[in-house]
Amino acid sequence: MTALHPDLIAQAVESGAAGGGSAPVDVHTKIGQLTRQLHDSLNALGYAEQLRSSVGEIPDAKSRLTYIARLTGEAAEKVLNRVDQAKAQHDYIASETRRMVGDLVKDPVAAVAKGTIMNFLEDVERSTQEADVHLTEIMMAQDFHDLTGQVIAKVVGLAATIEAQLVELLIQTAPPGSATPQTAAAAAAAAAAAVAATAIAETPALASTPTPRLQGPVVDPENAVDVVTSQSEVDDLLASLGF
Amino acid sequence: MATAQRFLIVDDFSTMRRIVRNLLKESGYADADEAEDGVAALAKLRNGRFDFVVTDINMPNMNGFELLAAIKGDEKLKHLPVLMVTAEARKEDIVTAAQGGAAGYIVKPFTKAILEDKVGNILKKMGLQE
Numbered sequence: 594m595t596a597l598h599p600d601l602i603a604q605a606v607e608s609g610a611a612g613g614g615s616a617p618v619d620v621h622t623k624i625g626q627l628t629r630q631l632h633d634s635l636n637a638l639g640y641a642e643q644l645r646s647s648v649g650e651i652p653d654a655k656s657r658l659t660y661i662a663r664l665t666g667e668a669a670e671k672v673l674n675r676v677d678q679a680k681a682q683h684d685y686i687a688s689e690t691r692r693m694v695g696d697l698v699k700d701p702v703a704a705v706a707k708g709t710i711m712n713f714l715e716d717v718e719r720s721t722q723e724a725d726v727h728l729t730e731i732m733m734a735q736d737f738h739d740l741t742g743q744v745i746a747k748v749v750g751l752a753a754t755i756e757a758q759l760v761e762l763l764i765q766t767a768p769p770g771s772a773t774p775q776t777a778a779a780a781a782a783a784a785a786a787a788v789a790a791t792a793i794a795e796t797p798a799l800a801s802t803p804t805p806r807l808q809g810p811v812v813d814p815e816n817a818v819d820v821v822t823s824q825s826e827v828d829d830l831l832a833s834l835g836f
Numbered sequence: 837m838a839t840a841q842r843f844l845i846v847d848d849f850s851t852m853r854r855i856v857r858n859l860l861k862e863s864g865y866a867d868a869d870e871a872e873d874g875v876a877a878l879a880k881l882r883n884g885r886f887d888f889v890v891t892d893i894n895m896p897n898m899n900g901f902e903l904l905a906a907i908k909g910d911e912k913l914k915h916l917p918v919l920m921v922t923a924e925a926r927k928e929d930i931v932t933a934a935q936g937g938a939a940g941y942i943v944k945p946f947t948k949a950i951l952e953d954k955v956g957n958i959l960k961k962m963g964l965q966e
Contacts, residue, residue, distance in 0.1 A: 810923040
């Protein structure tokens with residue numbers, strides 16, 4: 594197994610401390626050598642490619658997190674707007690009700706004869722219909738939970754992969770005979786696994802390994818290939834297939 | 837329009853099951869049950885009477901494509917219309933669903949009007965609704 598040896602680090606530090614004026618150059622050289630050795634070790638162990646692959650997914654993870662931020666923001670905005678409208682209607686009906694009570698107490702016959710009562714009842718009916726529309730929209734806004742849940746599952750999966758690779762790397766590059774880093778790494782991995790297990794148990798989309806072939810929500814439709822971006826495109830595609 | 841059709845809503849997110857159930861109710865389809873994945877859905881379908889399946893695709897244990905294949909491969913269930921309601925927006929997935937016998941495909945997020953329209957059209961095609 595190729596591993597970084599702590600003696601190299603110690604040598605670099607010692608020569609830097611004892612080297613007087615040339616110390617910065619020596620340390621620089623030693624660090625360069627260490628970097629090269631780390632690079633060679635990663636390649637030899639096969640981790641370079643794995644890490645490169647994971648790092649390559651980070652921009653996608655950023656897109657996914659941006660998508661989550663956008664969807665949750667839009668949902669909150671939609672709900673607050675609908676609540677504002679519903680409350681305004683509610684205030685109107687409450688105010689009209691108080692006015693109707695006043696009219697009825699003052700002159701019930703006139704209130705009916707002038708059509709005031711009928712107008713009020715029509716207002717109430719219209720308002721309840723509109724309130725129902727607001728409530729439906731508020732309910733529909735909650736679909737972000739499903740969509741973002743699927744996306745979060747993918748980001749958590751990537752984070753877990755990177756963490757596992759880094760922990761494995763730490764174990765593999767620990768000094769020979771040194772149990773402490775491996776123990777610490779194993780403990781860190783166990784702790785991370787416990788936290789992940791709790792999160793996974795509470796989120797349906799995380800509770801199983803998603804089918805790799807399935808992609809989940811399209812987080813960046815402008816740069817996605819061979820995806821539909823609206824229901825009308827779905828319908829067109831199905832129509833072209835004879836459905 | 838109220839009908840006597842009994843729906844099974846399949847989705848691993850309870851939020852989405854509630855949304856679909858409420859939308860169906862608002863559209864006049866009040867009789868519905870829920871399942872959290874394909875396995876639970878199949879068990880309910882085989883032990884009860886249902887007329888319509890609305891299912892997600894990306895689910896644990898048994899996904900929507902597998903559920904569709906199981907339904908279409910079962911002599912007693914294959915007549916059931918299956919409407920896919922999913923975030924999977926790849927053309928390949930839509931084609932797969934259509935070729936697998938899905939009656940319709942809705943991409944999330946969707947509106948009440950879209951769900952109502954698709955369900956109504958499928959029922960009309962089957963002669964279950966005027």
